[in-house]
Amino acid sequence: MELGLRGAAMAVTGASEGMGRATAEWLAKDGARVAVLARTKDAVEKAAEALRALGSPDAIGISVDVADTASVEAAFAEIGRRWGELNALVNTVGPGITGTIDELSDEQWRASLEVGTLSAVRCVRAALPLLRKAEWARIVNVSAHSTKRQAPTLIAYTAAKSAVTSLSKNLAKTLAPENILVNTVSPGTFLTGGVRRWLEGMAEERGIDPTNLADLNRIIAEDYGEPCDLGRAGLPEEIGVVIAFLASKANSYMTGADVNVDGGSDFV
Numbered sequence: 701m702e703l704g705l706r707g708a709a710m711a712v713t714g715a716s717e718g719m720g721r722a723t724a725e726w727l728a729k730d731g732a733r734v735a736v737l738a739r740t741k742d743a744v745e746k747a748a749e750a751l752r753a754l755g756s757p758d759a760i761g762i763s764v765d766v767a768d769t770a771s772v773e774a775a776f777a778e779i780g781r782r783w784g785e786l787n788a789l790v791n792t793v794g795p796g797i798t799g800t801i802d803e804l805s806d807e808q809w810r811a812s813l814e815v816g817t818l819s820a821v822r823c824v825r826a827a828l829p830l831l832r833k834a835e836w837a838r839i840v841n842v843s844a845h846s847t848k849r850q851a852p853t854l855i856a857y858t859a860a861k862s863a864v865t866s867l868s869k870n871l872a873k874t875l876a877p878e879n880i881l882v883n884t885v886s887p888g889t890f891l892t893g894g895v896r897r898w899l900e901g902m903a904e905e906r907g908i909d910p911t912n913l914a915d916l917n918r919i920i921a922e923d924y925g926e927p928c929d930l931g932r933a934g935l936p937e938e939i940g941v942v943i944a945f946l947a948s949k950a951n952s953y954m955t956g957a958d959v960n961v962d963g964g965s966d967f968v
């Protein structure tokens with residue numbers, strides 16, 4: 701797919717692996733300059749090296765903790781020094797905290813909101829001056845389709861993700877006069893590094909293969925009540941391509957949308 705991104709400057713959080721990495725790969729293949737943002741220095745540098753080989757000669761890796769305001773400000777200051785502008789910000793980082801209303805402490809709630817919601821707020825705030833300097837600009841925030849189904853142990857996760865969806869909708873309206881387009885993507889179940897590591901723990905006791913997309917979908921359907929019509933989990937590149945389109949110049953008329961990428965579900 702040609703996205704018209706040659707030379708565009710784009711930052712993707714959580715891009716060292718999973719759907720952030722898959723998104724960054726689609727952007728790199730189209731010739732964008734991509735900043736890979738995640739905490740582990742070695743991983744961001746390796747990812748940037750891989751993106752350079754794919755067609756993004758200026759790809760850079762920046763170590764950042766999106767739960768820390770000073771760290772986020774320093775990361776976008778570095779992007780500003782290098783590129784002076786930004787065409788797109790993609791926020792993919794999310795929290796991994798599970799537990800029911802009876803189990804979760806205030807501290808765990810705060811952590812979920814820090815990584816799940818405030819991370820996107822502070823990245824948008826830090827990126828906006830650079831987005832405003834670019835000829836065209838897009839923001840894509842990753843939420844979750846579990847916000848529309850709900851599961852008892854995902855209460856803090858879905859609260860944080862619902863706030864991200866709301867934030868996107870508000871930003872779409874606020875920034876429309878400046879022609880900055882803002883959208884949300886709500887993933888179903890994807891075989892990413894984080895999900896595979898989480899499943900590996902239960903693989904043996906349940907007799908599942910943590911890399912089998914149908915097994916993965918079955919576990920999510922049984923434990924979280926989230927089946928999908930295609931009967932299998934998705935691959936990171938299958939959502940990366942949707943995020944890359946929304947982050948691109950080729951998307952010129954979608955803003956304020958919340959796009960389900962979930963293999964088919966019974967809600968809008």
Ligand SMILES: NC(=O)c1ccc[n+]([C@@H]2O[C@H](COP(=O)([O-])OP(=O)(O)OC[C@H]3O[C@@H](n4cnc5c(N)ncnc54)[C@H](OP(=O)(O)O)[C@@H]3O)[C@@H](O)[C@H]2O)c1
Pocket residue numbers: 713714715716717718719720737738739740743764765766767792793794795815842843844845886887888889890891892893894895
């Ligand atoms: N996979 C699914 O089935 C699924 C379903 C619905 C929604 N989602 C959402 O989709 C998004 C991406 O999920 P994924 O499964 O692709 O993730 P993943 O494979 O677990 O990758 C997470 C990425 O985020 C980075 N990261 C984590 N905490 C960070 C922090 N505090 N600061 C900066 N970077 C951080 C990680 O690198 P470091 O650890 O080095 O920082 C890594 O690059 C998340 O928001 C998730 O909630 C996923």
